[in-house]
Amino acid sequence: MSKKLAFIGLGVMGYPMAGHLQKAGFSVQVFNRTASVAEKWQAEFSGAACATPAEAARNADVVFVCVGNDDDVRSVVYGEQGVFAGMKAGAVLVDHTTASAELARELSAAAAQRGFQFLDAPVSGGQAGAENGALTVMVGGEESVLEKVLPALNCFSKHVGWQGPAGSGQLAKMVNQICIAGVVQGLAEGMQFIAQAGLDPERVIGAISQGAAGSWQMSNRWQTMSRGEYEFGFAVDWMRKDLKLALEEAQRNGSRLPLTALVDQFYGDVQAQGGARWDTSSLLTRFIPVK
Numbered sequence: 682m683s684k685k686l687a688f689i690g691l692g693v694m695g696y697p698m699a700g701h702l703q704k705a706g707f708s709v710q711v712f713n714r715t716a717s718v719a720e721k722w723q724a725e726f727s728g729a730a731c732a733t734p735a736e737a738a739r740n741a742d743v744v745f746v747c748v749g750n751d752d753d754v755r756s757v758v759y760g761e762q763g764v765f766a767g768m769k770a771g772a773v774l775v776d777h778t779t780a781s782a783e784l785a786r787e788l789s790a791a792a793a794q795r796g797f798q799f800l801d802a803p804v805s806g807g808q809a810g811a812e813n814g815a816l817t818v819m820v821g822g823e824e825s826v827l828e829k830v831l832p833a834l835n836c837f838s839k840h841v842g843w844q845g846p847a848g849s850g851q852l853a854k855m856v857n858q859i860c861i862a863g864v865v866q867g868l869a870e871g872m873q874f875i876a877q878a879g880l881d882p883e884r885v886i887g888a889i890s891q892g893a894a895g896s897w898q899m900s901n902r903w904q905t906m907s908r909g910e911y912e913f914g915f916a917v918d919w920m921r922k923d924l925k926l927a928l929e930e931a932q933r934n935g936s937r938l939p940l941t942a943l944v945d946q947f948y949g950d951v952q953a954q955g956g957a958r959w960d961t962s963s964l965l966t967r968f969i970p971v972k
């Protein structure tokens with residue numbers, strides 16, 4: 682693949698992801714809705730900040746997008762200033778936003794109509810994964826297109842996995858969120874039980890994290906949970922967006938997600954008590970309020 686890329690959306694995730702691409706030797710043109718962020722990025726990485734998504738996409742071989750939700754993606758892709766208006770024939774649009782599988786299928790068809798290619802490529806690994814270039818990327822679309830863009834994806838990933846046709850990356854990300862929801866609620870209940878029983882969390886977690894109960898959430902979140910710290914990490918608002926996507930998709934494909942639906946409501950309780958931007962481990966605050 683050639684060296685010219687575009688990146689749209691320099692948020693918590695996009696900013697460092699685009700930075701890794703520029704540092705790896707690609708020439709990256711960026712767009713961010715709030716222009717000052719793009720200017721800061723340009724000063725830090727010496728890529729090029731552009732005034733519109735179309736301008737950023739011009740002459741790029743691959744255009745990456747990482748914004749908030751389905752409508753945000755549509756607003757940077759379509760229209761006179763959207764990336765489709767600037768992309769050249771044969772270029773690839775890679776959407777890293779966690780969005781619906783329906784949007785992925787829509788964009789795949791819209792891209793094909795215009796002579797472009799499309800991959801849905803949501804990520805997991807959080808802010809630390811993006812900053813350390815250690816994300817996991819779940820990809821939907823044509824496998825041959827993934828092979829083409831793989832050298833770029835590898836700049837910020839430790840694992841890139843093809844999942845199937847357009848939309849399959851988003852479906853895989855839904856599985857990721859479904860699994861996390863249950864694990865975090867279980868950990869919150871365990872941490873509550875430790876407190877009520879008067880046990881020492883360090884001793885308990887030190888023992889059980891090595892066995893079958895161990896999880897990424899347990900190893901990385903028990904200390905902050907026991908201190909009641911939640912002002913960091915993956916926000917409850919984002920998690921509710923993702924669980925809504927999973928619950929809607931389950932209605933379509935006939936999956937039953939009783940635990941996911943329940944934990945989604947619990948996150949609603951956390952939002953109601955002011956925790957919309959708290960880390961997802963804040964499920965514990967339903968049992969042990971923050972001081």
Ligand SMILES: NC(=O)c1ccc[n+]([C@@H]2O[C@H](COP(=O)([O-])OP(=O)(O)OC[C@H]3O[C@@H](n4cnc5c(N)ncnc54)[C@H](OP(=O)(O)O)[C@@H]3O)[C@@H](O)[C@H]2O)c1
Nearest residue numbers: 690691692693694695714715748749753778779807808915
């Ligand atoms: N944060 C995580 O730990 C994490 C982990 C895995 C996946 N994700 C997913 O990755 C995506 C991005 O997350 P993030 O944490 O980077 O979000 P973020 O920090 O809130 O950044 C969102 C970015 O999208 C831009 N944006 C939002 N709506 C837009 C619109 N309508 N038009 C143009 N630009 C728009 C924002 O521009 P402004 O600067 O102008 O607001 C910003 O650059 C989300 O889908 C999220 O679910 C996040």
